[in-house]
Amino acid sequence: MTQIGETRRELALDCFLLAGKLLMENGAETYRVEDTMIRMAISQKMTDSHCFVTPTGLMFSPSDELATRFVRINSRRTDLERVALVNSVSRKLVAGELALAEAYEELKTIDRTNYMFNIWLQILAAATASGCFLILLGGNWSDLPFAFVFGGTGFIIVETILEKTRVKFFAEFVGALAIGVFALLAVYSGYGKNLDTIIIGSIMPLVPGLLITNAVRDLMAGHFVSGLSKGAEAFLTAFAIGAGIALVLSF
Amino acid sequence: MNWPLEAFLSFLAAASFGVIFNTPRRTLLSCGLVGMTGWLIYRTGVIFLDDPVQATFAGAFGVALAAHLLAKKFKMPMIIFSVAGIIPLVPGSKAYNAMRNIVENNYLEAITFASEALMISGAVAMGLVFAEVLMQIVFKQMAKRVQKKIGMTQN
Incomplete structure (x- = not known):
């Protein structure tokens, strides 16, 4: 018994x-x-x-x-x-x-079981979101294809590096850097109009939205250890993205 | 400003984020609607209140309220609906401008943008929290009423 x-x-x-x-x-x-x-x-x-x-x-x-x-x-x-x-x-x-x-x-x-959407569908979603944000944040319609392509590319780069190395901040840094370089090339070659909105639209899929939401909810529920560590993760992610873009802009 | 276009784009953007975060398939439509609600409230707020911080607070409040109601309806965790809706309100362009000015050595202007970005992220957080507290009070009242109806008394 x-x-x-x-x-x-x-x-x-x-x-x-x-x-x-x-x-x-x-x-x-x-x-x-x-x-x-x-x-x-x-x-x-x-x-x-x-x-x-x-x-x-x-x-x-x-x-x-x-x-x-x-x-x-x-x-x-x-x-x-x-x-x-x-x-x-x-x-x-x-x-x-x-x-x-x-x-x-x-x-x-x-x-x-693996429940994730097909990776190509995810990339398409990232690209679509980038395009939508470009227009929502006041970009030119002629820049739409650039934001669409760069947003998808940035997402592919981050996912690939994440699979290979598991260092999240490096992946986000490289992704943001690539987006910045591509956007700069597009504008310098004369096809893209507005560098700022292209970059902002394209980096949107990398923004740590879930981490921010969870960090706030955890802090409010009194889970300070988790809230602070998730907040730190969100801050580091934002910092990695920012550093990648800043590196491009400084040239 | 083109309302139907913005509504459609924010819907599409939030639903796309739903795909990236792998939300359950039958909630994708609701995720998009939550995102659209938040963005439209934010835009209306910017026009009438003329202050992005207050407008963001209103938008985040709306997102969290809608997410709570949908969570009750679908019997699923609330974050499934709120995460995608919050993303359009994140101050991406302010943070970008702050950084751009730092890189160009315009520190004074960078501080303006950075503090605005900070205020807006604070407003997002406060909107989420206020809605959560409000919903907790409402749900507690509703539960008490149901208990009274079926003849149960607390403690």
Whole structure:
């Protein structure tokens, strides 16, 4: 009897930690990760559990007698589809629609499956967004093809370098630098009209929007460690982009 | 200013950001609508209030309110809807101008642009926070009313 209880509790712990890890890796706010894990724990009759979540690792202490578990988070990216899926699994578990083992299986499936859009579709989206921002920020219609192409190119460069090196700030720096150089060439060759709006439109897909939003929400929810570190990441990203453009403009 | 064009472009831009952030496919349309709401409120604010900071606050407030309502409707996390909508309000051109002036050694002008960019990013943050607090109060009131209706009392 105790043996069954023990394995069930181990399974429950694995399940909570996988859910928390998936949420944190794919861009959920810290307070949502903690909230989800605690709610799942309460639904499994672990009422006095505690968890502490930072962007680089999460700790979960189920109760006084059970050991605390720790999970390291190595890479973070933005995949909101996974966040939504894990959220719906945890909702179902809390509502009693899913048993613990089923929920764990579903989380493992979510972990294995690749939900990202096709990379070419993403590049097309980045290019479209750049073109839209060029017009929204008051650029010339004749500059539209430049912003469209450079925005897509910058996105390709950042994604490629991210895949190769995993150094995020370097990737963003090089992406912004390339956008700046291309925009400068387009304007000097006489085809582009306004350097400023071309550059601003093209770097828009690199702006750390999710980080800014999450940093603010985390700080307001009282998660100062995560809020500050996410804010620092957002600031560094903005700085990398700025430095890349500044390097081009200084010539 | 060409309203239908701007509405269409901001819709397209926000939906494109939805694709980049891989939001669930059936919410892409709503993401675009949230982005459009934010941008149109911002533009209206710039015309009537004549102050980009206040206009940005109003835009971010609108984005966060719409995102909260959609999150309730779809039963999904709120950030899915707010992230793409916030991007058009980010002060990209102010930050760019600040940097450009620093590079050209116009430090005084750079400070003007940089502080404007800082104020606008603060306004985005405050808009998000105010909407969040408002929605929390409203949802708590609604929950209390439902509890009273089904005969449950708190504590």
